[in-house]
Amino acid sequence: MATLSQTLAHLYTAAIVFFSLLFLELVILVRAVVGTIPGSKNRPITTTQYLKLVERKNPACRYKTGLRMESLECAVCLSVYEEGDEIRKLRKCNHTFHKDCVDTWLQQDLATCPLCRSMVLPEEVVVKHRRHRNHQEFDGSDEELIFLLSALHGSYIRRFL
The missing domain is CATH 1.10.287 (Helix Hairpins)
Structure with missing residues (x-):
């Protein structure tokens, strides 16, 4: 039993x-x-979609020596702009950076300008991207x-x- x-x-x-x-x-x-x-x-935004949105809101261009810019160096990597470098000028604050530098920054940070911290993308977009990134990490x-x-x-x- x-x-x-x-x-x-x-x-x-x-x-x-x-x-x-x-x-x-x-x-x-x-x-x-x-x-x-x-x-x-609640659908997450992939990194590719996120970068396309950054590109649409703040299109990149090539640096030319004759461009009138307040700064001649990227504030992220501190390198001087050279002819033909791909740069991105943020529309809200008009700060300019190397495209790759600022794109990396925007993916790591809260989508703010590295200099003045003004928002580059809406907060809900950043939250959706962060959700996708966190899901990938874990x-x-x-x-x-x-x-x-x-x-x-x-x-x-x-x-x-």
């Missing part, structure tokens, strides 16, 4: 573990589907959680079998 109750207890534990893992998989699936619905307000965390739970529960079940 004792072995029957132990077997039933083990089956109960295995069923709880199985349904917990199934529930977590369903939650991950629903999150993935909701995140890909077109027009979804990619697989949901699956890792499921793996961890299954490993813990698996070793727990093996003790009783």
Whole structure:
């Protein structure tokens, strides 16, 4: 009789573990589907989309010696502009930087000008991009959680079998 109750207890534990893992998989699936619905307000913005938006709002051009500019050097890398360098002039504040320097800055920071900290892009765009970046940095965390739970529960079940 004792072995029957132990077997039933083990089956109960295995069923709880199985349904917990199934529930977590369903939650991950629903999150993935909701995140890909077109027009979804919470949909993350990829880095490519983010940089295209930066380009559309603040187009890049080539530096020419005759251009009238207040600064002759990039405030991010502190290098002097040379003929043909690709530069980006931010429209809101009129500060100019090397395109690659300011693009890297805008991806790392909160999409503000490196000099005056005026907003280059709307805050909701930055939040959506940051959500995409954070998801990429911790990619697989949901699956890792499921793996961890299954490993813990698996070793727990093996003790009783």
